[in-house]
Each structure stands twice: as structure tokens, then as C-alpha cells.
Amino acid sequence: xxxxxxxxxxxxxxxxxxxxxxxxxxxxxxxxxxxxxxxxxxxxxxxxxxxxxxxxxxxxxxxxxxxxxxxxxxxxxxxx
Numbered sequence: 001x002x003x004x005x006x007x008x009x010x011x012x013x014x015x016x017x018x019x020x021x022x023x024x025x026x027x028x029x030x031x032x033x034x035x036x037x038x039x040x041x042x043x044x045x046x047x048x049x050x051x052x053x054x055x056x057x058x059x060x061x062x063x064x065x066x067x068x069x070x071x072x073x074x075x076x077x078x079x080x
Contacts, residue, residue, distance in 0.1 A: 001013065001014075001066060001067065001070070001071055003071070003074055003075075005078075008078060010074050012070060012074075013067075014058065014059055014062045014067035014070050015058060015062075016056055016057065016058030016059050016060075016062045016063050016067075017056065017057045017058060018046065018053055018055075018056045018063060019053070019054045019055050019056070020052055020053055020054060021051060021052060021053065021054045023052065027050075027051070030050070031044070031048075031050045031052065034048075034050070036048045036050070045064075046060065046063045046064060047064055
């Protein structure tokens with residue numbers, strides 16, 4: 001992520017590790033046929049409710065889109 005302003009330039013990242021469930025061919029076909037994978041950077045949506053993900057370590061928001069927890073911490077210290 002990058003936060004830019006007249007007096008600020010913050011560049012950062014976050015890491016989240018995702019472990020998937022062992023999926024049958026039928027479960028994979030069901031997800032693919034649902035079309036929910038379309039437009040997703042990783043080809044799946046952790047929020048889609050198809051029991052794809054076994055567990056994750058880190059920020060769920062980072063997997064969905066942006067590490068909002070880290071970004072909000074930066075904004076708290078900006079005095080804007």
C-alpha cells in the first residue's frame with residue numbers, strides 16, 4: 001500500500017498466509033461453476049463461503065483487499 005500527501009509518503013505491505021482445505025474435484029467444480037472466482041486476484045474469494053480456506057495467519061482484510069489495520073495505524077499518527 002502507499003499513502004501519499006503533500007507532506008507524507010508511506011509505503012508498506014502486509015503478509016497473510018492462507019491454507020486451503022483439501023477439496024474434492026466436485027467442490028472445485030462447484031466453485032468454478034459459481035463464477036465467484038472471477039475478478040479475484042488470487043482466483044478465489046476467502047469471503048465467498050465455499051469452505052475453501054482451512055485457516056489463515058495474518059489480516060483477513062489483507063486477503064480480501066487491503067491491510068486496513070496497518071493503514072489505519074498510519075492515519076492515526078498523521079494529524080490530518
